[in-house]
């Protein structure tokens with residue numbers, strides 16, 4: 251056990267694994283590496299079933315890999331419902347499957363320390379939006395803290411191996427993981443602080459201050475942080491959408507982004523033969539990333555009559571010999587405990603399956619790449635009003651052009667404010683950081699100039715054919731924000 255699924259040679263990535271770490275899983279000894287999560291170490295050792303669904307007792311496995319679904323909940327050192335995909339493996343840990351529901355231990359034996367913090371700006375999420383907010387506000391003189399529940403900062407950037415397009419100011423030409431490194435270096439240089447493995451779990455309004463409770467994992471237990479802040483910027487990103495089809499719960503059906511985390515962050519091969527569902531940028535990019543990791547890609551299917559992502563990515567995949575089947579969808583996954591096949595079917599112009607066109611594929615992986623939804627739970631809990639904007643991927647917090655929500659002093663930026671892409675996330679983060687500095691009187695002239703430059707860059711970016719739709723969604727959102735505020739007067 252321990253090495254069967256690991257990638258040791260990769261054309262772009264060099265996996266620097268730390269010291270080996272031993273832990274117990276269901277009474278058996280498993281070996282992982284420090285800096286990887288429990289779920290990754292288990293997957294690499296051949297464990298694919300992480301639990302059973304509560305209602306139907308179905309097997310469940312890896313899905314998002316970034317703490318956004320509940321597919322990987324296990325009992326760790328007696329504590330139930332631990333998200334094992336974002337919990338680093340530690341020497342001597344006791345990990346158990348928890349059955350259909352998590353049961354609290356009779357004798358809680360958990361060390362919880364408490365700490366209070368006060369900052370001018372608290373940022374929740376260290377993806378491109380959060381890092382850029384942090385860099386901008388810190389440079390303008392504000393005391394800033396970024397928290398992120400994942401063990402590695404950088405959000406979705408850390409799993410992108412391809413070079414990004416766009417403007418040099420937003421690091422075009424660098425690969426996603428290099429952008430994350432450069433931004434973190436920029437944050438460190440200007441003195442910005444960040445904490446990883448720290449989840450924001452609850453919002454309170456106390457003594458005219460925003461207050462967030464956050465839980466930070468530590469070697470020997472947890473630390474409960476009570477963070478008071480004058481301004482909050484939520485940059486919590488997005489989660490991958492699911493797709494309904496028979497046996498979609500089986501281990502082997504994974505989010506495309508979840509598989510990027512497994513392969514490109516941790517160097518673990520997800521399987522051997524893949525079907526990809528969805529020809530947007532994420533589906534296309536995962537196609538050649540799978541090939542780089544030595545996975546055979548049997549087909550990429552798309553229900554629409556055209557590819558949704560950039561043609562440059564589609565052409566690259568076609569050149570590498572991957573069939574891209576338009577007007578096709580998945581009919582069902584095959585298998586009992588894991589995926590061992592899939593049936594695909596053609597669809598008509600109304601996306602209805604055409605009987606008799608079914609085709610069986612011999613695959614052990616089905617990757618779902620059918621869009622993202624903004625992660626906004628924490629803003630709902632804070633009471634920020636939301637609206638449904640189709641152009642921005644669904645329900646989003648209502649915000650204005652300065653990225654301020656309907657609650658004074660609470661801002662949102664990046665995918666959490668509507669699904670777009672990384673340059674947009676950075677520019678929105680810059681706007682939020684500069685708007686806060688201007689309002690709080692920290693270098694207001696510089697802050698205004700930075701904000702205005704970012705507006706003009708964003709509006710140029712949104713003239714491109716792929717982002718026009720985002721511009722329209724944001725226009726609707728600003729209009730609704732104005733209506734809400736005029737009712738408040």
Ligand SMILES: Cc1cc2nc3c(=O)[nH]c(=O)nc-3n(C[C@H](O)[C@H](O)[C@H](O)COP(=O)(O)OP(=O)(O)OC[C@H]3O[C@@H](n4cnc5c(N)ncnc54)[C@H](O)[C@@H]3O)c2cc1C
Pocket residue numbers: 316374375376377378379380397398399400404405406407410414448449450451485486487488506507508510531532535622625628663664665666670671672673675
């Ligand atoms: C699979 C995938 C592939 C992509 N490929 C590309 C691409 O090739 N090019 C491109 O331009 N864009 C790409 N994107 C889009 C781009 O990555 C995103 O638009 C961008 O990362 C959004 O940045 P963000 O900062 O808003 O969110 P994210 O990068 O998602 O970062 C959000 C962070 O918030 C943290 N977080 C969430 N909730 C909490 C909480 N309660 N407490 C603490 N921390 C929390 C998360 O751990 C995460 O690190 C891709 C996105 C995905 C999902």
Ligand code: FES
Pocket residue numbers: 311312313314315316317318319320321322323333334335336
């Ligand atoms: S929360 Fe761990 S796989 Fe989704």
